[in-house]
Amino acid sequence: MHLQPHYNIPALKKHKLVFATKILTCSRHDKVLEAFCRTDNVCICMSCVIDNHKGHDTVTSTEEREDKQVILQANKQKFLEKRQEKAKELDELMKATEAHAQATQQSVDKTEQAFSSLISSLEKSYSELIVNIRVQETIYKDQTAVLQEQLELEIATLMGQEDVIDKLLQTEDNVYFLQNFASMPNPSIAEEFPCHSLELLESFSDVSDMISEFKEKLEVFCTQELDKIFEKHTGHIKVGDSVRVKPSVKTPKFNWGCTVTHKSVGVVKSVNEETLIVDFQDHKNWKGLLSEMERVTIANELISAEQRSINVGDRVRVKPSVNNPKQGWGRVTHQSVGVVKSLAGDEITVDFPEHCDWMGGVTEIEIAP
CATH class of the missing domain: 2.30.30.30 (SH3 type barrels.)
Structure with missing residues (x-):
């Protein structure tokens, strides 16, 4: 009933209509809060303007709303711009993460290929070395077979000469012995057999030692080269x-x-x-x-097994080997004995009689005897 005339009567059509809400009133005058005191930064009624806010910088609530709305819109725009910047950063981060993941996978793939190729090359070298050893073994066996045949022939020849001499030595006929003595084999003038070398027996005796040395050198080289790669990419x-x-x-x-x-x-x-x-x-x-x-x-690697055993409540002191604690002595000395109050990573807090809440590094502290 109240709203309808605002649509029908020309004079009321000029009124500004807003959605119905709870109307706040002045607790002092029980009137609508239509003004704003900029001096005290508070909403007031028209009676307050001429009463307890007389002489203050006052404006209508509509005017103040318009001014503050401009500020709020500007703040909103700033938040929007910051949000867009952060969204751009997030997008760049996601792209960088994806690119890093792809690069990492490519690195893994190439590493697998390189090491597979290296393993194949080593296996090929291993096979070639084994084949070479076997070939040399065959050659050696062939050579030793020929040498064996020659030696057996030479031995048989020498045994035959021994038999001839032995038969003459066994005869009892002195004339027969003297007549045949000159025809007996004589080692000094007989054809000498060549001395056969057995150096081939040592040809592969040191292969195991050489392979072990090669293995150690290869391991050291691989470790050094991998360390260089890690240092390059880890800083x-x-x-x-x-x-x-x-x-x-x-x-x-x-x-x-x-x-x-x-x-x-x-x-x-x-x-x-x-x-x-x-x-x-x-x-x-x-x-x-x-x-x-x-x-x-890793911070824990800085802490020895003895130091890891330090717990809250333990009686401790500064190690005699520590000349200057990380955060200073305070009133503490090497003779001071205190109780561990808290532990956080490699930091420790101790209550000494001379200095409560003393802070230092766990590596500087030892259990007091």
Whole structure:
């Protein structure tokens, strides 16, 4: 009934119609909130304009809405632009991820092909070597058969000469013995048989040793080349990285020192073109080749078996070998004994009598005796 005249009467047609909602009123004057006080940033009624907000910067709620709507529209546009930027980043990330996955699969395929080809080549070399050994064995057998026949013939000839001499030696007739003595075989003037070489017996005696040496060289070469590939795609060692000597390195160029082993993990102090300086826990300023080292990225590898056994509630102290703890001494000394309060990765918090909530590295701490 109230709405119909706004459609029929010309004067009421000018009124602005909005959807019916709960009408908020002024709690002080019980009137409709038609104005806005910019000074106090609050909606007010017309009575408030001439009452407790007199002299303030006031405008109609419609005017204030128009001004703030412009700001809100601008904010919405900014959010839209940011969302579009993020959507573009997401799209680029998805494309990069897909491209990386394709490149990875191609790399895997090529690696499989390369290693299959390498294996085939090694198998071919293996087959050729076995065939060659067998051929040489056949040749050797043929040569030894000829040599055996010659030796057997020579032995038979010598035995015949021995028999002739033996028969003469057994005769009792001195005249017959003396008449036939000159015709007996004489080793000094008889045709000498050649000395036959047996060097072929040693021809393949060292093959096993050579193959073992070849295997070791091939393994070292493969390990070194694969390490180069991994280093190229996993990033270069830099100052601050945790590193250790590669398991493939038997003896570092500048030696191990007294305490460094394959299990030792240290922090890179400086890097030159081919060498680096590492601070190991018990060996400071250790020098080595970059090619001998690998990065350690797993935090747990920095913690020894003894250190992993440290639990909350244990009584601990700073190791005597630690000169300067990672986060400073505070009031703690080597003689201070405290209780472990918390553990987080390689960080530890200890309550010492001299210093509560003391923080340090797990590698710096040991169980107190």
